[in-house]
Amino acid sequence: MTGVWAIVRYGLQEAVRRRVFLVVLALTALFLALYWLGNHYVFGELTQIIPPANVDTRTFAASFLFGLAMFGTLFLGVVLAVFLTLGAVRGDAERGLLQPLVVRPLGRPAFLAARWLGCALVCIPYVLCVYFAAMLITGATGHWWPDSIVVPGLELAAGVVLIAALSLLGSVFLTATANGIAVFMVFGCGLVAGLLSTVGHALPSHTLIHASKVAAWILPFEALYEDALHGITKETSGLTGFLLRLGPFGGAEAGGASLRLWTIGYFVVVSVVALVAFARRDL
Amino acid sequence: MAVALLARGLAKRYGSVEALGGVDLEVREGELVGLLGPNGAGKSTLTKIACGLVRPSAGDVEVAGAPAGSLEARRKLGYLAELFRFPGWSNADELLLLHQRLSGSDGGEAERTELLRLVGLLDARTRRVEAMSKGMQQRLGIAQALVGTPRVLLLDEPTSALDPVGRRVVRSLLEELRGRGVSVLLNSHLLSEIELVCDRVVILLAGKVVAAGSPAELAQPRGIEVETDRGRRVVQGGRDDVPRVVEELVRSGERVYEARLLTSTLEEVYLDAVGGETS
Numbered sequence: 001m002t003g004v005w006a007i008v009r010y011g012l013q014e015a016v017r018r019r020v021f022l023v024v025l026a027l028t029a030l031f032l033a034l035y036w037l038g039n040h041y042v043f044g045e046l047t048q049i050i051p052p053a054n055v056d057t058r059t060f061a062a063s064f065l066f067g068l069a070m071f072g073t074l075f076l077g078v079v080l081a082v083f084l085t086l087g088a089v090r091g092d093a094e095r096g097l098l099q100p101l102v103v104r105p106l107g108r109p110a111f112l113a114a115r116w117l118g119c120a121l122v123c124i125p126y127v128l129c130v131y132f133a134a135m136l137i138t139g140a141t142g143h144w145w146p147d148s149i150v151v152p153g154l155e156l157a158a159g160v161v162l163i164a165a166l167s168l169l170g171s172v173f174l175t176a177t178a179n180g181i182a183v184f185m186v187f188g189c190g191l192v193a194g195l196l197s198t199v200g201h202a203l204p205s206h207t208l209i210h211a212s213k214v215a216a217w218i219l220p221f222e223a224l225y226e227d228a229l230h231g232i233t234k235e236t237s238g239l240t241g242f243l244l245r246l247g248p249f250g251g252a253e254a255g256g257a258s259l260r261l262w263t264i265g266y267f268v269v270v271s272v273v274a275l276v277a278f279a280r281r282d283l
Numbered sequence: 284m285a286v287a288l289l290a291r292g293l294a295k296r297y298g299s300v301e302a303l304g305g306v307d308l309e310v311r312e313g314e315l316v317g318l319l320g321p322n323g324a325g326k327s328t329l330t331k332i333a334c335g336l337v338r339p340s341a342g343d344v345e346v347a348g349a350p351a352g353s354l355e356a357r358r359k360l361g362y363l364a365e366l367f368r369f370p371g372w373s374n375a376d377e378l379l380l381l382h383q384r385l386s387g388s389d390g391g392e393a394e395r396t397e398l399l400r401l402v403g404l405l406d407a408r409t410r411r412v413e414a415m416s417k418g419m420q421q422r423l424g425i426a427q428a429l430v431g432t433p434r435v436l437l438l439d440e441p442t443s444a445l446d447p448v449g450r451r452v453v454r455s456l457l458e459e460l461r462g463r464g465v466s467v468l469l470n471s472h473l474l475s476e477i478e479l480v481c482d483r484v485v486i487l488l489a490g491k492v493v494a495a496g497s498p499a500e501l502a503q504p505r506g507i508e509v510e511t512d513r514g515r516r517v518v519q520g521g522r523d524d525v526p527r528v529v530e531e532l533v534r535s536g537e538r539v540y541e542a543r544l545l546t547s548t549l550e551e552v553y554l555d556a557v558g559g560e561t562s
Contacts, residue, residue, distance in 0.1 A: 006384035010370075017372035096368040100427060103334045104385035105357045283336040 003106035007114035008121065015084065015122065024080055024126070031076065032133050035069055039141040046142075056236075062144035063233045067252075069134035070156060070232070074225055077127040077160035082183050084119045085167040088112070091176030093283045102283065109275050112168060116271075119164040127157040146232035155228040158263060159221035163187060165267055169274040172281060189215070190222030197226070197251040213253065220263045227255035284311040287435045287466035288333060292342035295328050295490075302328040304490040305342065310435070310466045315457060317477035318470040320487035321557055326470045327365050329487070330439050333468070334362045347434050358386070361433030363424045365440045365470070371413030375404055375423050378412065379430055386431035398426040401459075403452050417444040425453060429460075436460065439470045454480050478549040486556045494556040501552045505545040511537040517545065 015021055042049075042061050051057050089112070092098040102108055131153035139145050146152065166186060170179040193215035200208030216223040229252035288310035295303040303325040310316045318326050331337040333344045335352025349355035369378055379395045388394060399405045402422040412420060421444045428436060442450045450473075457467060457480050471477055477484060478498050486494040494501060504521040507528050518528055522544055529542050547555070 002387065003385045006381055010381055013377075014370060014372060096364060096366045097370065099334075099336055099364045100362070100367055100369070100382070100424075101385065103336060103357060103360065103362045104382065105354055105387060106385045107354065107357070280338070282338060283331070 003104065004110050004114040004117065007101070007106065007111055008118040011084065011115060011118035012122065020083070021122075024076075028076060028126075028130060031072060032130070032137065035065075035072070035134055036137045036141065039065060039137055043142040058142060058144055059233070059236055062138050062142045063146070063236070065142075066134065066138045066144075066146060066232060067229050069138070070131065070152065070225070070228060073127055073130045073134065074156050074159060074221075076130060077123050077156065078163050078184075078187055078221075080126060081119055081123045081160050081164040082167050082180055084122060085115060085164050086171060086180040086183065087176030088115045088168055089171040089278055089281070090174060091171060091179070094175065099283055108278050112275055112278050116161075116164055116168055119168075120161045123160045123164060124157045127160050128153050131156055147235040148231035152228035152231040155224040155231070159224040159228075162221045162224070162263065162267055162270075165270045165274070169270050169277070172274055172277045186219065187221070190219040190225075193219065193222050194226060194251065197253060201251050212251075216253070217259075217262065220259070220266050223253070223255050223259050224263060226251060226253040227259055230254045284313065286310070286345075287312045287314070287347055288468060289345045290329065290333070290342065291344075293329065293332060293339055293344060294341040295325070295332065295337065296340045301490050303332075303339075306487070306490070306492055308485055308492070308495075310468050312434075312466055313461055313464040314483065315461050315467045315469065315481050317481035317484045318468060318487065319472075319474065319477060319484060319553055323489075324487040324557075325490040326487055327439055328490075330362075330437050330468065330470055333437055334360060358431075359434045361428035361430070361436045363428040363438045363441050365443075367424055369412045369420065369423065369427075371411065374409050374411050375399060375415075375426075376408045378423065379426060382427050382430040388431040390431070394430070398429050401429070401456055402426045403449075418446060418449050421445055422449060422452070425456065434465060436465055436467045437470075438467065440472070441469070442471065442473060442476055450476060474548075474550045474553055484549065484552075486553060488557050494552065498549055498552075501549070502546040503552065503555075505547055508541075508543045508545055509539060510541040511539050513537055 042065060046057055046061060049057050049061060051060050087095075089098065102111055106114075135146065135149070163183065167179065167183045170182050174182060193212045196208055196215065197212035200206070200212055216226055233252065234254070286309055288308070290306055290308040293303050293306040293308070294301070306325070306329060308316075308329070318329065320326050328337060332339050333346060333351050335357060344351035346356035347359040349359070373381070376395055376399075379398060382388075383390060383394065396405065399408055402425050404419060404422055404426065407415065407419060412423070415423065421441065425438070425441055428438065442453050445453060454476065457469070460467060461482075469477065469481060481498065483495065483497050484501060485492055506517040507520050507525055508515065508517050509528065509532060511532055520528055525542055525544060529539055532539050
């Protein structure tokens, strides 16, 4: 385990020395400040918002804002995860950084696992911190709290570490730049699947809803995000509930236990493919 | 002497390109073997297979009796790649500490100090890699390869960026390592370096061994240079012919001042072996 922790530490040290964390913290603080400003204005003028009949204005405004913050949290987490992992194998091998490390007794599987672990140790706390900070801002400003407090945050974090696993898999085959582009495109596909669901609910079209559901399960980070969105308003019913399902960047959809099991299976498959491919790769 | 590194029928193809075509090679314990050949001859591929970085298409390599790439082999191996880079943000001490952790070395600070002293970087201990010259980075690379006291050392062009003083430091280091029983496979284009330090030389051409032996074994006789009262000239013959040639000259009334056996240099041996190939 000493070798695994040495690589985890190496990754974290690099991020600190290259001032990655400093930039991330500064931009996150800016994001949260702007989010607070948005909340301040929206809840300050809540009486002027005229929602459709039978819709609770506060729930409507707060959950929409918080849903937006959840998308922002997911996006920032994904950016962090991708930039921490995009060149882990081929990128570092082409620069000559990888070879001195993997000839050591640590071995390739442990090396890859350590890179993922290092990324997860940064991204999970980061996503949870931003998620809870956004929740506190909405709660304190708008006096509204989501129906489920913890689980949606954990689902966002799970989505981010799943993206990190995909990014590590991509890094075995692709150069750093190509991998970064590929992973962001995959993330974008998930986003499109979510928007398709929104359109499907608005029309309404069962075919579109079904297509978006299949796409979201093929890219489970999107399904996790939709389940997290569902979690924050899961006890809201009626027209308010329906409108909230439309969501700002992808509709809320319940995934349940089967989604979590599917995500674990998906992660295991992605990890095994990455480990086997890395083990067979000439460096 | 036990065999430290053994390659049998080693072959590697990259698509339609044959990088190695059935190489047999042996490095014994405490032996320093130089690997020579033009660019693309397969030297780096052979080294990488021995480290477990590249999988052979056929044949196998054993490092201290363990299959190349296995945990046991990696524990006994030190490696410096031809094209390597260390993270610019780390300093020399941190880099060696990382490799100590990865190799499971318990040498601690004493080992790091000793390695930095060996490569002449003790004063640059806390200097960041990005602030080091290429030569300093190469010396740090050699120190890194020595972390964990490896029994087999694979050095791919370790002196390519070094100035004459740096090369001399590395040469002394290699001789010291040989004294400690470390086996070294040295891949280099610097024939003079190889000639000075290596016990044996292996010349590769297009993935095949075209010459192998000690520098003395490989050297071809080029005649005997004699200096007499009638001047300096070269006569045909080898080492065994020297007494006869001198005797004949004396018998013919010449005064012999010097008789010197001429042999080919490693450079000449190399050029003969590769037939002028550059890549």
